[in-house]
Amino acid sequence: MSKDLRDDSEEATEITASLNALHIQKRQDYLQWDDYFMATAILSSKRSKDPSTQVGACIVDKHKRIVAIGYNGFPRNCSDDVFPWSKDSDSDSIENKNMYVVHAEANAILNGNGASLDGTRLYTTLFPCNECTKLIIQSGIRNILYISDKYSDKPTYRASKRMLNAVGIIYQQHVPTQRQIVINFDDFTQQQPK
Ligand SMILES: O=c1ccn([C@H]2C[C@H](O)[C@@H](COP(=O)(O)O)O2)c(=O)[nH]1
C-alpha cells in the first residue's frame, strides 16, 4: 500500500473513532423493515378482544408505507360485551363467535380508505383463512408474510394455499431479525434533552 493510501485509511479510522467518541454515528440496532411491519401487525393484534386468538394485519405498499392495519373483532357497533366470544358451541350456533368476528386481514383491507392495494404486501400474525384469502386476491395484494400457521391442517387453510398457489401470490413465514422488541413508555416520559 502506498504511503498516501495508508495515511488516508489511518485518517478515516481516526475520524470514525472520533465520531464514535462523540456518539454521532447512526444507530446500529434500529428495526429492520420486515420486523417493523410485523411488529405493527402484532401491536394491532393487542387490540383484539378474542380470548383465544388475537390476530393483527398490516398492509404495506411498494414505497414501504403502511396503508392499512386491522385486527379481529366484532363489526362496528356490535358490542364486545354482548356478542359471544365462545366457539365451544357447534359451528352453526348463533352463540359461536365465528358468526360475527371480522377477521384481521378483512378489517385491514376495509380500513384502506379505498386506496389501491395493488402490489402491496400483507404482514399478518396468522396465516389467512380461505375467506380472507379471497379478499386478499381480489384486492391485489401480492405477498404475504405470516408468523403462525397453527391451523395449517384444516381444510379452510389448505383451501387458502390452493388459491394462493393458483394465482401466484407469494407467502412465507416471517423470520425475525431480533427475537423481541420491548415497548416501555417510561423510556419516552423520562427522556432528557441531550
Ligand atoms: O384469517 C383469519 C383467521 C382467523 N382470524 C380470527 C378469527 C377468530 O377471532 C380467531 C381464531 O379463533 P380460534 O379460537 O383460534 O379459532 O382468529 C383472523 O382474524 N383471520
Ligand SMILES: [Zn+2]
Ligand atoms: Zn380470515
